[in-house]
Amino acid sequence: MGRKRYFTMTEQSDIVSTTEHDTTVLLLDYLASLTPSTPSPASQIGSFLSQGADLLHRDSTTGTTPLHIAARSGNTEAVTVLLGAGHPWNVVDNTGKSVGEVAKEAGWDELYEELVEEGVRVEFVLGVLEKAQTDDETETPADASSQTSSPNPLPDTLKSRPQNLTESTTLSTSYLSSSLTYTADTLTDTSSNAVMMSWETPLMILHTTSLFSRRAFPTSEFHILNVGFGLGIVDSIIQSHKPTTHTIIEAHPDVYKKMIADGWDKKEGVEVIFSKWQDALENGLLTRTYDAIFFDTFGENYDDLHSFHEHLPNLLTDESSTYSFFNGLAGTNQFFHDVACRMVELDLAEMGIETEWVEVDVGKLGDNVWQGMRRKYWSLNGYRLPVCRLVA
Numbered sequence: 001m002g003r004k005r006y007f008t009m010t011e012q013s014d015i016v017s018t019t020e021h022d023t024t025v026l027l028l029d030y031l032a033s034l035t036p037s038t039p040s041p042a043s044q045i046g047s048f049l050s051q052g053a054d055l056l057h058r059d060s061t062t063g064t065t066p067l068h069i070a071a072r073s074g075n076t077e078a079v080t081v082l083l084g085a086g087h088p089w090n091v092v093d094n095t096g097k098s099v100g101e102v103a104k105e106a107g108w109d110e111l112y113e114e115l116v117e118e119g120v121r122v123e124f125v126l127g128v129l130e131k132a133q134t135d136d137e138t139e140t141p142a143d144a145s146s147q148t149s150s151p152n153p154l155p156d157t158l159k160s161r162p163q164n165l166t167e168s169t170t171l172s173t174s175y176l177s178s179s180l181t182y183t184a185d186t187l188t189d190t191s192s193n194a195v196m197m198s199w200e201t202p203l204m205i206l207h208t209t210s211l212f213s214r215r216a217f218p219t220s221e222f223h224i225l226n227v228g229f230g231l232g233i234v235d236s237i238i239q240s241h242k243p244t245t246h247t248i249i250e251a252h253p254d255v256y257k258k259m260i261a262d263g264w265d266k267k268e269g270v271e272v273i274f275s276k277w278q279d280a281l282e283n284g285l286l287t288r289t290y291d292a293i294f295f296d297t298f299g300e301n302y303d304d305l306h307s308f309h310e311h312l313p314n315l316l317t318d319e320s321s322t323y324s325f326f327n328g329l330a331g332t333n334q335f336f337h338d339v340a341c342r343m344v345e346l347d348l349a350e351m352g353i354e355t356e357w358v359e360v361d362v363g364k365l366g367d368n369v370w371q372g373m374r375r376k377y378w379s380l381n382g383y384r385l386p387v388c389r390l391v392a
């Protein structure tokens with residue numbers, strides 16, 4: 001289910017002939033000499049590549065690639081030629097810097113936007129190819145040796161609440177069988193991965209406000225669904241709005257135990273469904289439609305979010321119903337985050353759902369927020385809060 005794109009630039013052959021090496025140096029020097037107005041670099045770059053220059057070269061000290069150099073130069077044609085020749089859009093150097101960030105830092109805003117578009121385009125194409133491959137495999141059990149793998153990796157960071165495992169299903173399984181620890185401010189798993197942290201409370205308040213913003217309540221009924229209880233922050237805020245019904249889906253046994261201990265199943269109008277959302281939907285456990293839906297799980301990736309979104313047209317009551325989700329997609333890299341936001345918006349639009357982004361200033365989270373945590377899942381200053389509705 002998760003996208004398996006694990007090509008890394010370091011996998012290229014270390015054995016490069018002297019001629020290839022020399023031509024690669026010439027290509028790199030040429031790219032470094034470009035300015036935004038250098039005319040027609042395509043033919044020169046094409047000539048180096050046809051002479052054996054290594055498109056996938058990676059500097060042994062800095063990890064810089066030809067695309068980083070071209071992006072810094074601001075020459076759009078050079079960037080386009082390299083991408084067209086098969087240079088991955090999502091490489092990072094040894095400091096984790098993407099080509100988009102390089103272009104942005106150098107002040108090439110238009111080029112940055114084009115790189116975002118390229119990322120979206122490539123990911124959609126690969127998504128379609130992968131789906132076709134999966135469908136083929138489903139129809140005819142394939143000989144493993146004949147299976148091809150996509151050349152580009154979806155960045156490991158293109159996930160909400162990122163984990164070191166790229167397979168969401170693997171992570172989900174190991175996560176759901178691991179024990180969790182609650183403190184006043186955090187919910188963590190056995191590997192010190194933060195499942196939920198209280199610094200998100202202001203964001204959860206804003207999400208909830210957006211969910212209730214269109215209601216005619218208390219003159220009419222209001223039915224709300226939340227997927228993923230975590231610290232119960234969003235559910236506590238939802239309760240303060242006194243909805244008619246409040247359905248919560250939660251999959252982890254430790255979280256469920258805490259919910260029961262805290263009496264969530266006894267609250268008026270609250271229904272707790274102890275299940276993965278995937279199973280709840282498959283087993284028909286959701287028997288009504290909702291005026292508002294919030295989605296915030298853990299250990300799942302873009303494909304899981306996409307799968308949930310496919311159910312939205314059947315889950316939302318009508319055009320005045322609101323959907324939102326925790327937008328932690330690639331939350332530690334602005335370039336990948338921008339690609340992910342564009343992808344999710346286009347995906348939702350295809351399902352007949354429009355997205356409005358509310359920009360929220362998160363500011364700098366101090367390092368102490370992450371003390372004891374295995375990794376940061378958020379480091380951007382601005383949070384793009386999605387408010388989604390069925391197109392009227």
Ligand SMILES: C[S@@+](CC[C@H](N)C(=O)[O-])C[C@H]1O[C@@H](n2cnc3c(N)ncnc32)[C@H](O)[C@@H]1O
Nearest residue numbers: 228230231232233234251252276277296297298
């Ligand atoms: C980030 S927390 C939710 C935080 C919550 N929004 C809050 O305000 O505290 C994610 C929750 O989703 C649950 N979860 C993860 N995968 C799930 C799935 N497939 N179905 C249902 N719940 C899931 C986790 O156990 C965890 O409790």
